[in-house]
Amino acid sequence: MTRAKGAAMRRIQAGNALSAFGLGFTVPYLYVYVAQVRELGATTAGVVLAVFAMAALAVLPFTGRVVDRRGPLPVLVGAALLASAGAAGLGLATDVPAAVGSATLLGAGTAVMQPALATMIVWCSDATTRTRAFATQFFLQNLGLGIGGLIGGHLVDESRPSSFTLLFGIEAVMFLVLAGMALTIRLPRPGAPAGARPTAPGGGGLRALLGHRAMVQLLVLGFVLFFACYGQFESGLAAYGTEAAGIAPATLGTALAANTAVIVAAQFLVLRFVERRSRTKVIASVGLIWAVAWLAAGYAGLGHGGQAMATAAFISTYALFGLGESMLSPTVAPLVADLAPASMVGQYNSAFALVKQLALAVGPAVGGPMGATLHGPYIVTFVLFSLGITALALRLGRRLAPEQDRPWLATSSRVVAVHVPGGEVRPGAPEATRSPASAGSR
Template identity: 80%
Template sequence: MGAAMRRIQAGSALSAFGLGFTVPYLYVYVAQVRDLGAGTAGVVLAVFAMAALLVLPFSGRAVDRRGPVPVLLVASLLAALGALGMGVASSVPAAVGSAALLGAGTAVMQPALATMIVWCSTQATRTRSFAMQFFLQNLGLGIGGLIGGQLVDASRPDSFLLLFSIEAAMFLVLAGIVLTVRMPQSPAFQGARPAAGKGGALRVLLGHKAMVQLCVLGFVLFFACYGQFESGLAAYGTEAAGIAPSTLGIALAANTAVIVAAQFLVLKFVERRKRTRVIAAVGLIWTVAWLFAGYAGLGHGSQAMATAAFVSTYALFGLGEAMLSPTVAPLVADLAPESMVGTYNSAFALVKQLALAVGPAVGGPMGASLHGPYIITFVLFSLGITVLAVRLGKRLTPVQNQPSLAARPSKIVARHEPAKETATA
C-alpha cells in the first residue's frame, strides 16, 4: 500500500474501533442507564437508522462534486458531536438529536471512505484494498467491543460518558488523518460533474442494468445475513433452540474470529475466480448455515448439539462475509463512471441500510414465533443469492467479472464507464 492508502485504512480501522465501544450498549444505555425507557431506546435506534437513510441519497452527489475528503471531514465532525451529545444526554430530545447526528455522520463515512480507496487504488490492487478495509474494520469493532465491555458499568453513567468520549475522539482522529492524505488527481477534483445528461445522475444509475441488478443482489445479501444477526436469528436461537443469551456473544465472537482468520486465506481463491461465481458460492454457504440453524431449533438433538449448530451458523456467515468483502465493493467501483464513483458507492450503501432496516422488522417477529417458516424463508433467500449472482454475470464484461484476466486495466474499467449491455458472462 502507498502512504495515502495506509492512512485511509488506519483511519477506517480507528473509526470502527470507536464504534465498537458503544454500538453493543446503546439500547441498555438509553433504556436503563439514563432511565428513559425501552420505548425511547427503540425510538433512538430507529432515528439512528432513519438518519442514515435520509442523508445517503445526497452524500454521493456531494462526494462527486466536492471530493470525498471534505465530505468525510464533515461526516466525522457530525459523528463526533453526536457521540459526545449521547454521552451527556439525559432527556428524550437530547438522545434523539444525538442519535440523528451520530447516525448521519457514520452513514456518510462509508461511501466517502470507499471512494477514497477507489481513487487511491488500481484495478490490480482494489480487491486487496477492500479486503484489508473489511478485515481492519471487523478487528477494530471486535477489539473496541471487548475493551468497552470491560469499562462499562450500568450503575455508573460516567462510565458510558467515557465510552462515548473515546468514540468521539476516534472520529476526530479519523478527521485528522484524512487531512494528511494526499489524494491523486481525479476528474472529480477538476470540477467534473456526472455526465448524467437529461434526468440527472439518478437516471444514469437506474439506466445501468448491471448496477441495478447488483443493488438488488446487495439488498438480498444484507437482508439474509446482517439484517438477521441481532434480531431474527437471535430471537430464533433463544426461543426455538433454547440458546442462552451469553451464547449469542459466543456466536458473534465466532463470526468475527472466522472473518479475521479466513480473510486473507480466501483472498487468493477469490482473486482467481469470477466475482459472480464467488457470490453464488456464498449463497450456497449461507444456505448450509440456515440449515444448521434449522437443526439447532427444529432438530431433536441434545442441547450441546443445538448450541454447536447455532454457533456454526454464525461461523459460516463469517466465511461468506470474508469472501464478499473483496468482491462486491470493488465491483461497485468498477461499474461506476469516473465522475460518479461517490454516487454509486452511496447508492449501494443506501441499499445496505434499507436491508438492515427491513431485515429486523421482518425477521424479528418470524424468528420469535414462526420458527419453521423463518428458516424456510431464509434458505430460499440464500438460494436466491446464487441465482441473482449467476444472472448478474451475464451483464458484466469478462474483466469486470474477473479482473485477473487483464494484464493491464481495460479502457472500460480504467475510465469507470458502465459496461454495454452486449457484454458476455
C-alpha cells in the first residue's frame, strides 16, 4: 500500500468509526423516544422503525450505479448530510409526520454510507491488505456502536425530552464531521493494466451481476448469514430468551455486551488465524460455531439446569455469535470486492448491502413470533440454517478461482481468474485480462 493510500485508508476508517458511534448513540433508544418521550404511541414508534429499515431497501438498488459513475466520495458526503438532517429532525420531532420523515432521511443516509465506504476501502487496498482493512472496519464499527450506546445510555433521561434532543444533535454533528473528513480524503482512482477490460461482460448492470454465478451464490449465502444471526439478535432470540429461558431484560443487555466484547477482544487474534486460510472454509466453520451457539440457546430454554446455567448458556450464545462475526469480517466483504469487475465495485457492494438489509427485515418478522411461542421448532430451524451456511460456503468454494478463495496466492502468481459470461471462472488468463479480484482494487 502506498503512503497516499495508507493516509486515505486511515481517514476512511476514522469516518467509519464516527458513523458507527453516531448510530450507537441513538438507535437503541429510538423506540422509547418516539413512543414514550414524545408520547406518539407504540404504533407510531413501530412505523418509525419500519420506515428506518424500508428507506434503506428503497435507496440501495440505485446506490451502486451512482457510486460507480460518480465515485464513492461524493456519494458518502451526500449520504452523511442526509443522515445528519434526519438525526437533527428526529431530535426536534414532536408529531408523526416529522418523526416519520426524519427517520426516512436517517435510514436512507446511513444505508447509502455502507457501499460507499466499502468501495472506498476497495480503492485504497489490494489483495494483500484488503482482508485486514475490512477486519479493521468491522472492529471499529462495533467499537463505535458500543461506546456510543454506553455514553448515550448515561445521557438519556425519559423525563427530559431535551436529553434526547441533545443525543440526536450529537449524532447529527458526528455525521457532519464525517462529511467534512471525507472531503479531505485524496482518494486514488482505481486503474487497470494496459489492455484490461474496463467493464464487465455485457457492459455491466444488474444483468451482468445476476449472470455472475459465484456472486449470486455469495448473495444467497449472505442472506442466510444475516438472517440466522443479526436478524435474530433483538427479535427472535431476545423473545426466546425471555419467554423460554426466563432471561431478565437486563441480561439481554449483558448478552449483547458479551457479543461486542468478544468481537473487540478477538478480532485481530482471529485475523491472524484466517488470513492465510481458505475464505469459504472459514465461513463454513462459522456455520458450525453458530450451530453450537443455537444449541446453547436451546439448552438455556429447554434444558433443566437451573436459572444460573440457563443465563450462562444464553450469554454464551451471543459470545459464540461474536466469535463467528469476527471470522466473517475479514472474509465475506473482501470476497465481494474481489468478485467485482473494476467498473461494478459499487454495484456489487450495494447488492450485498441490500441482501443484508432484506435479511434484517425478514429475520425479525419470522423469528420474533417463533422465538416467543414455538421454542423447540425455533431452535431446530436455526440450527439447520447454521448448518446450511456451512454447506453453502463449501459449495461456493468450488466455484471460486484459487486467488479469490485464498487471496495470498495473488502475491506469488501473476496469473488470476477471469469472470466470463455465465459466471464461470477461467484460470490461466494473462495479466492483461485481470479479473474482478485485482481490477477492482486498483
